[in-house]
Amino acid sequence: MEKSYIVKQISIFSENRPGRLAAIAGALRDAGINIFAFSIAEANGFGVVRALVDRPEDAHRTLTDLGFRVSFTDVIGVKMRDEPGGLSDIAAVLGDAEINIEYAYAYSGKDGAVLILRVDQVEDAVRQILGRGGELLKASLSR
Amino acid sequence: METIRPDDLADLQLKRLKWSLHQAQKVGLYQRKFKEAGVSPDDIRTLDDVQKLPFTHKQELRAGYPFGLFAVPLKEIVRIHTTSGTTGKPTVVGYTRQDLENWSELIARNMSMIGLGEDDIFQNAVNYGLFTGGLGFHYGAERIGMTVIPSATGNTRRQIEMIEDFGVTAIHCTPSYALHIAEVAESMGKTLDSLKTGIFGAEPWSESMRTELERRLGVKAYDSYGLSEMYGPGVAFECPECNGLHLWHDCYLAEIIDPETGERLAPGERGELVITPLVKEALPLVRYRTGDVTRLMDDGCVCGRGQKIERITGRSDDMLVIRGINVFPSQIEHVLRALPEVGEQFIVYIDRVKHLDEMTIEVEMSRAGFSGELQELARMQKGIAGELHNTLGLRTAVKLVEQGSLPRFEGKAKRVIDRRGAI
Numbered sequence: 001m002e003k004s005y006i007v008k009q010i011s012i013f014s015e016n017r018p019g020r021l022a023a024i025a026g027a028l029r030d031a032g033i034n035i036f037a038f039s040i041a042e043a044n045g046f047g048v049v050r051a052l053v054d055r056p057e058d059a060h061r062t063l064t065d066l067g068f069r070v071s072f073t074d075v076i077g078v079k080m081r082d083e084p085g086g087l088s089d090i091a092a093v094l095g096d097a098e099i100n101i102e103y104a105y106a107y108s109g110k111d112g113a114v115l116i117l118r119v120d121q122v123e124d125a126v127r128q129i130l131g132r133g134g135e136l137l138k139a140s141l142s143r
Numbered sequence: 144m145e146t147i148r149p150d151d152l153a154d155l156q157l158k159r160l161k162w163s164l165h166q167a168q169k170v171g172l173y174q175r176k177f178k179e180a181g182v183s184p185d186d187i188r189t190l191d192d193v194q195k196l197p198f199t200h201k202q203e204l205r206a207g208y209p210f211g212l213f214a215v216p217l218k219e220i221v222r223i224h225t226t227s228g229t230t231g232k233p234t235v236v237g238y239t240r241q242d243l244e245n246w247s248e249l250i251a252r253n254m255s256m257i258g259l260g261e262d263d264i265f266q267n268a269v270n271y272g273l274f275t276g277g278l279g280f281h282y283g284a285e286r287i288g289m290t291v292i293p294s295a296t297g298n299t300r301r302q303i304e305m306i307e308d309f310g311v312t313a314i315h316c317t318p319s320y321a322l323h324i325a326e327v328a329e330s331m332g333k334t335l336d337s338l339k340t341g342i343f344g345a346e347p348w349s350e351s352m353r354t355e356l357e358r359r360l361g362v363k364a365y366d367s368y369g370l371s372e373m374y375g376p377g378v379a380f381e382c383p384e385c386n387g388l389h390l391w392h393d394c395y396l397a398e399i400i401d402p403e404t405g406e407r408l409a410p411g412e413r414g415e416l417v418i419t420p421l422v423k424e425a426l427p428l429v430r431y432r433t434g435d436v437t438r439l440m441d442d443g444c445v446c447g448r449g450q451k452i453e454r455i456t457g458r459s460d461d462m463l464v465i466r467g468i469n470v471f472p473s474q475i476e477h478v479l480r481a482l483p484e485v486g487e488q489f490i491v492y493i494d495r496v497k498h499l500d501e502m503t504i505e506v507e508m509s510r511a512g513f514s515g516e517l518q519e520l521a522r523m524q525k526g527i528a529g530e531l532h533n534t535l536g537l538r539t540a541v542k543l544v545e546q547g548s549l550p551r552f553e554g555k556a557k558r559v560i561d562r563r564g565a566i
Contacts, residue, residue, distance in 0.1 A: 013545060043520060
């Protein structure tokens, strides 16, 4: 049951220099793949582009064929009230359950705000959030 | 010995050459090589006969790792140093008590030649470990009664304080480190007035570097040449004329060859220096290919000492000298190829930042290497740098780059780009 809420994020290795995001985004555009959300994490001279897309398998293959280093990462997407306290509610649930957030990013779309989380115990996080009345993105949203 | 008459020198060289070849005959490698070349030590009756003997290449020293080339039992070896091999394992050099004696004597000879002695305070600012420059100069300087400060490398401000507080008159270090010391001293407002003599070696340096070092450190700068396979520093050294280095012909038989054909070149022509050491007990070598490019200078020196070699102008192979440490591109390749996270391509850049050499290695990651996690990448970067440090003894900056971003080569790959200007 928990598994159906585990979303496949694609993580792409990228050098930290102009034009790299354009190359990745352009490749996904050409393949007709839609990006729901993305973030860039940067370290010393390089970064990892993280994205939720509508067709992760296709995105993985497309980018890999172009020579990018790509991998899947399990994340969850938690629907968030788009008003004060929305983030606090979710963070408190995970904090109480001793689940650590490794990184997170969020988007606010037409169906409301979503917090995307990479946590250390993903199935446990799904149970805790559902158990406390939270709502999660279904993995099937992305085919 | 320094001003020995040419006839006497030739007699001495021949006598010592014969001894040295018999010493080499105790080593399996030379028994094989002499046999293959159809020559025996007894065939060598004149100095010119040395051309009948086969060359020794650095790779052959590696094949004997660790002690296979020693001509004496290990119990007679009192010290070991190592130097970088062309791949993988280092080259091991060993010394008997007599070897250390000989070596100290040569260093002492060099230092006396430039007027150093018991009134001098000597700061030896080079690596004191397996690198031969540290202990080599240390014992040579003690032998002539200098007050020796084994300061080693690092902590430049402390080095400068010592020069000032102890009234150091002579310093030994790499030329690039000397320039760094000059720069830091200037920023500290120190003029280092006591310094008179600078001995610089372990990496090639130019006449314009000499001018700069002499001006900024207030020293007279001397070039020192040697290699671990020939004990270490002390093979050749500049006299106060500073026009070529006196090679110590009583201990080293020098030839200049064409590195391609192996033919001996005409007097005065520039080529690869080949040395047969004449007094080495533990590690006798025969016609050792140094890889260093120079020429034997014809004109005598006003000081009356023996024939000089020109300052080293380059290498006949692809060896690099980085912060005084010898590095072969093949060593870097060997390390990287053994790591599964490293992809097909890599490029090594060498730059000089504030007078110090920096090596940056750009590495493409293999497909399997990428887990998607940022921390994993940072760990990988550190891991690769650690492996390189283990093998090269050198700190490097590793940069992970995207697949496909490094140039591909048709034919011979150029994986090392040296962006340092001449120093």
